[in-house]
Amino acid sequence: MDYMDDTDNIMVGIVDYGAGNTGSVSRAIGFLGGRYKIVRERSDLYDVDKLILPGVGSFGKAVERMKENELYDEISRWIKSNKPLLGICLGMQLLFEGSDESPDAEGFSLFKGRCSKFDAKKVPLIGWGSIELKRDSKLFKDVPDGSFFYFLHSYYAPSVETDALLATNSYGVEYCCAAFKGSIFGVQFHPEKSGEVGLKVIGNWMEV
Amino acid sequence: MVAIRIIPCLDVKDGRVVKGKRFADLRDAGDPVEKASKYYKDGADELFFLDISATDEGRKTMLEVVKKISRRVFIPLAVGGGIGSVEDVRNALAAGADKVAMTTAALKNPELIKDCAETFGSQCITVSIDAKRIDGSWRAFINGGKVDSGRDAIEWAKEAVSLGAGELLLNSIDMDGTQEGYDIELIRKISEAVSAPVIASGGAGSPEHILEAIKDGRADAVLAASILHYDTYTIPQIKEYLSANGVLVRP
Secondary structure: OHHHHHHOOOEEEEEOOOOOOHHHHHHHHHHOOOEEEEEOOHHHHHHOOEEEEOOOOOHHHHHHHHHHOOOHHHHHHHHHOOOOEEEEOHHHHOOOOEEOOOOOOOOOOOOOOEEEEOOOOOOOEEEEEEOEEOOOOOOOOOOOOOOEEEEEEOEEOOOOOHHHEEEEEEEOEEEEEEEEEOOEEEEOOOHHHOHHHHHHHHHHHHHO | OEOOEEEEEEEEEOOEEEEEEOOEEEEEEEOHHHHHHHHHHHOOOOEEEEEOOOOHHHHHHHHHHHHHHHOOOOOOEEEEOOOOOHHHHHHHHHHOOOEEEEOHHHHHOOHHHHHHHHHHOHHHEEEEEEEEEEOOEEEEEEOOOOEEEEEEHHHHHHHHHHHOOOEEEEEEOOOOOOOOOOOHHHHHHHHHHOOOOEEEEOOOOOHHHHHHHHHOOOOOEEEEOHHHHOOOOOHHHHHHHHHHOOOOOOO
């Protein structure tokens, strides 16, 4: 891929916490010509430059699995050191303090607030949402405002500070679907399942 | 805003796409990898693969196909046909599926829905209901539409969602492959009865039918096979028609 030239040597680590679907994320990275490895335990992190926290499953289960594999504290430190990370779907929600989905589980608290459940006729939200970009960012470079991305979730992130907000989606309520702080990004949609525009976002992130 | 999903359905048998009528009279409809790639380029919002050989060998062949497709097609992929255990779901996800559809096994053992939803999350568990009209109501059928389970389809739909199904796929056996339109009443009754999204399936023959399923049937997504496989209409044509009639679609 031509836009991957200067990221040839980057190693992307994709965190596997059991039911997490690491396959589709790794195939997208592979398709873009990137190098990746699956991170299952602490020692897998030694040569990782950038980390992806993918998302499938429940908030509590993900936290539990990361703790079992001694990854939770490592990732927490990773985030506190502002090392590059992309949280996808549940992976984005884990960047908040917690979620009503699993009241006792503690998130990484990069962003304030808790995730709550949609109060809509049909839950989960399954489908392609047209997102509203709130600011220019490297993540959405060359991505047109209003582009459609694939969403699949029942819980949504609370609002974040204006300077952290990248994009919103609407489903009965307008909510934050992309946020960042320093080198840490979170997207509620699945870029690995959002066709060409999704691959563009992943490619952008690998270049950041 | 969430767009209505147009989902091409590929019935796969021995590594080929086939399509029948009312669950019988199969004929060849092409190579699955070629078809999937074309639908992806055409703007399909998701792809469904149903193994209709109903053998272990057949399912393995189909998962190989899905694996190939998942390396070049970056939209959600669903797999169904013969999924009967947590292990089967795990294998399908490992092959590149994002979700699985269960029909017979879910009806015979409803706890399976719960187990799978707890293990993988509701979002990847679709319960597929093969429904047939009998005496003014709908009965859920199993074993590829051959056996009447005796369960009322609407009651079963509610139970499946309460057990953790994240989505329902509603196949009308009466309309399957006829291209005469979806069973709108069935779709609407179930869509109104459950909180999970529903996919309408069986009978699409024109963009008008698809619009009906969305507007009158209140479907959240539509599955289409014959109408697309034989190039009666293309996905862009269908989306253009829906858009002109006020339905939000992904361009």
